[in-house]
Amino acid sequence: MKKLLCALAFMACATLSAAAADVGTIRNDYPGDTEAQAQMLHELGLFNGTEKGFELEKPMTRAEAAAMLTRFLGAEQTARAGTWEHPFTDVPQWAAPYVGWLYENGLTKGVSATRYGAEENTSCEQFGTFLARASRNGEEPFWIVDSEEIAVCDAVGFVRGDAVALAARTLTTTERVQELYLNSDAHITVAQRLIDEGIFTEEMLKTAAWRVLPRHYECVPTRQDDKSEERLSCVIAGVTVMRNEYSNVKPLNYDQGFANSLYGLATNAQGKNMLHTIDAETLATKEIARLDGIEDLFVLGKSGLTDYIKGSHNGKQYLLIVTEDKQVRLLETPPALIEDGVFSYYLDENALVFEAAEMLCIIQGSEMQTLALSPNEKLFVINNNLIITQRVTNEQTTVTAWTLKGKVINQYTLQNDDPLQDERQKFENVVWFHAPHLENQSENFLWGSAGLYQMENDQLKQIISRPVYDYAFDPADGSYVLITHDAGKRMEYTEYAVQAQTGDTLVRLNADGTETALLPELPDGSLLLGEVLSTTNGRVEFTTLKAAEPHFMSRFTCVLENGRIKVTDADEGITMIYGENAVEEEQHRLDALGAGVGA
Known part of the structure; x- marks a missing residue:
């Protein structure tokens, strides 16, 4: 998870x-x-x-x-x-x-x-x-x-x-269509069904869930059987809990995390699109600007006292910058990179940051600066005042921490111990997968085949440079338990047509920087590890991977005590394919290898 x-x-x-x-x-x-x-x-x-x-x-x-x-x-x-x-x-x-x-x-x-x-x-x-x-x-x-x-x-x-x-x-879950709903296209949520059955009312849901469940703002038909007339509405768990009976302002798409920065469009008598603010609490609207030709609008949200809305016009990219007093100005920006149809960006109290071709755009208030990136260098994550990028080539990987002003704070370079030697290196995504790189983050940590790093006090600290595919911190002694593998190895598997990497051994990284191998030495291919779940009093809980249905990996849950593995559970995918005795059979296999508790 x-x-x-x-x-x-x-x-x-x-x-x-x-x-x-x-x-x-x-x-x-x-x-x-x-x-x-x-x-x-x-x-x-x-x-x-x-x-x-x-x-x-x-x-x-x-x-x-x-x-x-x-x-x-x-x-x-x-x-x-x-x-x-x-x-x-x-x-x-x-x-x-x-x-x-x-x-x-x-x-x-x-x-x-x-x-x-x-x-x-x-x-x-x-x-x-x-x-x-x-x-x-x-x-x-x-x-x-x-x-x-x-x-x-x-x-x-x-x-x-x-x-x-x-x-x-x-x-919020949509139920399967039931026969009592005559419209074959009808899909309702569990909340709506409970309302239909008289368990609670729309008003009760609004009161109880207002600041608990996500709110969505959209134009909803005033009657189920008549979609020609729509009104601005607030929807919670698929239920319309509030409607502005006089407004057909259509809310702009927005990031759900910033639901209180709401804007919408309506067409005036002259056929011009007018930008409106929408009050999230009352659905009251107010016209603030005319937008001639601006389209594909999306509300990014708020940074400080400024709201940002992205849009485009004649192939150019713009930001609509809305100040605290609702004055609107346009800022032309470089075209943002879009992957899988998603515009990725970062927004907090300090700045709005997004990636363009070989640059980062950093916007604070209404001022924009750009940070030039090297070829093959990509934004990985932003953490408060840190920007983390990584540049991956066939020979080496460079992880860099920058300030929001573009100053380099820390930089770490890792050599690729097994560069690609064939035609595959022409394909950038293959090089990225093969070379050391970071691929995961939590609140303060980054990790992947390029190692484990901690973001702390506006600095980036490299904890270890060997591959880390998952980790758990042991507060008892300040150590980390890592899923890793030996240098020169590459543990790969495919799930849902996506190739992934992981390790085959557990290592304890002690507080003094030394390492202790936790698993017995096993023949190659004996274990494919999933996650480290917990560490307590020298006991380590972790999962191992096993192919189940086609293109799907299922998991055994294991416990490591005194250097030996006990298999404690298997998920449904394993028992479905390998039977109810799958845990016992896996335990016998590890015992025979000398790694199990019965060895």
């Missing part, structure tokens, strides 16, 4: 840092943290706490999950008032109405023909399956939670905070 999050960190949307009140491992990129999401569900009548509060840090039993799922579906009173049958002998009396109602409605099953597993802790995969059924999307939990999230969450332990995060996510 860490790799997935890091790969998404520098996209058009700004990432939100996890708040202190986030509990559990499941994260939603929502304005409200886990505590706020729990309060929202509570206000909608979908989640209750205990006599001690929400207790989001506590595990959830299957019996408690049944009660929460029933409540989430608005069926608590129905369940408690009825008489429901189930075949399970281990369900406590208080939970029998919930389990029975879910069972008779095909929403839950037991762990055996006669046991529900009521007092067993719920796993992330199980709860995701419950919610997939509840959202009428079948039996697969992946409608709600992906396989990487499941692996990480179940390795750490599923808690009530994770249940809350997944339930909040489910409100």
Whole structure:
């Protein structure tokens, strides 16, 4: 999951840092943290706490999950008032109405023909399956939670905070089309269905979710059966919670992280496009400028007191700079680089930065400066006042840290120990993949086949130059556990037609800079490592990769204790292909190699 999050960190949307009140491992990129999401569900009548509060840090039993799922579906009173049958002998009396109602409605099953597993802790995969059924999307939990999230969450332990995060996510999930909706093109969210069933109202959703779930602003038809007349609206979880009955100003596309910087276009009596501001709280609009010929507008957001909107005219690129007093000026800029149809940029209180051909454009207020890049040098990430670039050639890689003013602070050069010798080196993306390079980031760290780096105090510090494909920090002794491989090796695999690199060994980088090999020496190809999940008291938890379905890698979860590997779990992809005994068979394989706990 860490790799997935890091790969998404520098996209058009700004990432939100996890708040202190986030509990559990499941994260939603929502304005409200886990505590706020729990309060929202509570206000909608979908989640209750205990006599001690929400207790989001506590595990959830299957019996408690049944009660929460029933409540989430608005069926608590129905369940408690009825008489429901189930075949399970281990369900406590208080939970029998919930389990029975879910069972008779095909929403839950037991762990055996006669046991529900009521007092067993719920796993992330199980709860995701419950919610997939509840959202009428079948039996697969992946409608709600992906396989990487499941692996990480179940390795750490599923808690009530994770249940809350997944339930909040489910409100926004689109259900399969049901026959009761006569329009075959109709798609509704779970939130809309619960409103249709009278569980809560649009106004209740607006009040509870206003600063918790993402808000979207768009022109929505005033009637479902008449799309000819649209009005400016605010939509939460697929539900129109507010409408300006007098305005057809069409909101510009915008970065969801900056939903309070809203602008829209409307055509005046002379046929000219007029730029309007939109009040995010009331939907009131105000005309501020006429835009002759400017098109393809996108609201980037706010830096300091200035809003930025990108646009184009006659093939030229412009920024609309909107000052605090809503004065608008145009700034012509070099054409931005666009990859996979996405304009990547960085925006915070200090600057707006985007990449053009062999340069970075840095805009502060209404002033623009450019930072020249060398051929093959690309922007990697921006962290507060640092700009990190990397230049990759067939021979070497250079990682550079710059200030926003274009001054070099740190620079590290790594030689490619295995340069390409054939025609493939003509293709830039092949060279990048083959040579050392950074490919992942967290809040303060960068890592990849070019090593592990820390961004701290406006400096870039190289922690280690050997390849690092994942890492975990051990606070007990200040060491790092790294997934890596020996010099000259290259561990590659393909998943979903995307080629990736990883390592085959674990190394502890001690606080004094020395290294300790953690895994026994194994024949080449014995292990392909995925992620390091945690380190505690000398115990390391990690995953290994195994090919499952075509073009898909699944994962074993393993524990390393006293230099030996114990296989503890396998995800559904492995058990589906290799059977329920896959964990035991993998353990026997490692034992035979002398690396397992049974060796």
